[in-house]
Amino acid sequence: NKTCLQDESLVVQLLRYRVLFIYFNMEGLKLWGSRILSGVGLSGDRDRGCFYRRQVEGGGDPWSVYSKETFLSHRRKDVLMMTPWFAPIVWEGTFNSEILNEQFRLRNISVGVTVFAIKKYVVFLQKFLETAEEYFVVGHKVNYYIFTDRPDEVPSVALKEGRNIVVLKVPNYARWQDVSMRRMEMISNFSQQRFIKEVHYLVCVDVDMRFNDQVGVEILSDLFGTLHPGFYGARRQSFTYERRSISQAVIPRDEGDFYYAGGFFGGTVIEVYKLTKRCHEGIMMDKDNGIEAIWHDESHLNKYFVYHKPTKILSPEYLWDDNMGRPQILHKRRFLAVPKNHAAIRN
Numbered sequence: 001n002k003t004c005l006q007d008e009s010l011v012v013q014l015l016r017y018r019v020l021f022i023y024f025n026m027e028g029l030k031l032w033g034s035r036i037l038s039g040v041g042l043s044g045d046r047d048r049g050c051f052y053r054r055q056v057e058g059g060g061d062p063w064s065v066y067s068k069e070t071f072l073s074h075r076r077k078d079v080l081m082m083t084p085w086f087a088p089i090v091w092e093g094t095f096n097s098e099i100l101n102e103q104f105r106l107r108n109i110s111v112g113v114t115v116f117a118i119k120k121y122v123v124f125l126q127k128f129l130e131t132a133e134e135y136f137v138v139g140h141k142v143n144y145y146i147f148t149d150r151p152d153e154v155p156s157v158a159l160k161e162g163r164n165i166v167v168l169k170v171p172n173y174a175r176w177q178d179v180s181m182r183r184m185e186m187i188s189n190f191s192q193q194r195f196i197k198e199v200h201y202l203v204c205v206d207v208d209m210r211f212n213d214q215v216g217v218e219i220l221s222d223l224f225g226t227l228h229p230g231f232y233g234a235r236r237q238s239f240t241y242e243r244r245s246i247s248q249a250v251i252p253r254d255e256g257d258f259y260y261a262g263g264f265f266g267g268t269v270i271e272v273y274k275l276t277k278r279c280h281e282g283i284m285m286d287k288d289n290g291i292e293a294i295w296h297d298e299s300h301l302n303k304y305f306v307y308h309k310p311t312k313i314l315s316p317e318y319l320w321d322d323n324m325g326r327p328q329i330l331h332k333r334r335f336l337a338v339p340k341n342h343a344a345i346r347n
């Protein structure tokens, strides 16, 4: 009797399989047919690298059809595209924004931007926000968290749907180095208290910057850093890591992968919380020991990334300074330093 039942269910399973098989074949034919009807064959698809998006008939999740051949062009031979720990390095020409946007849209992702405008640096906010609305993670939910001691001087900038400005009043510090370093403390505190409840990812950037081209969801990952424009092709020996062993930010001569910029990092809220908390602790220990790391928060960030490898790395397209010229490998300048008079703006 028992064997009989088992046999029966096997037959039922086989029948189901056949029904599914026929169904999938029909779907394939419909798809093929619609391409012919719309006058675009597979070869045209391949040649032009077209990207199709269709809705499953009768509703359901959107799905994508595209030529697999276009993958072959998503690579660069002139730059490093992958770290030895398999973290992608994001350069123009290595990714497809349409696929990525669809993936992040389906997950309904929201992004928090932390930006500090303390004392005179409020003057950078207008251009920063205007250009961010044009280029930063367009089409997704964004909260701009503006940390400032001058809430009244935050400009009002027209925002697209799903995007908000949140002004957070915070203390200032006399020295610009302290203003810069204390960002780690404030980001970690607010991450724990607030950001964790409001956004999925955090992007932490300098304010003396403007967006100049698309900076989209391709930047997002659990933990990401950006190659410093002055050192992306440099050897380890020339990185300006902190070398004094008394500092918590010290990196031995034979360690370290890249030199990361202090002005652009991020990840999930929990990862940014861990990073900023650790960096702040290092900064405080240094203060107690009467030392300050050579490049302040940037030195501590670099130390953190040696032992907590980023899961994605942004190329210098994402943090460029025109003082560095316009090298061939740089196909886009997405986020640019705004020239400033250091002496005048920092005092």
Ligand SMILES: CC(=O)N[C@H]1[C@@H](OP(=O)(O)OP(=O)(O)OC[C@H]2O[C@@H](n3ccc(=O)[nH]c3=O)[C@H](O)[C@@H]2O)O[C@H](CO)[C@H](O)[C@@H]1O
Residues within 6 Å of the ligand: 115, 116, 117, 118, 119, 120, 121, 176, 179, 180, 205, 206, 207, 208, 261, 262, 263, 264, 295, 296, 297, 298, 319, 337, 345, 346
């Ligand atoms: C592009 C880049 O990688 N920049 C890094 C670089 O310096 P920068 O020379 O770019 O430093 P900076 O003067 O832009 O200061 C860093 C940030 O602190 C804030 N700020 C500073 C002073 C002030 O009075 N008010 C104020 O709001 C503001 O958000 C500014 O963008 O090295 C610094 C540490 O030495 C930081 O790691 C910066 O992130």
Ligand SMILES: [Mn+2]
Residues within 6 Å of the ligand: 206, 207, 208, 263
């Ligand atoms: Mn800066």
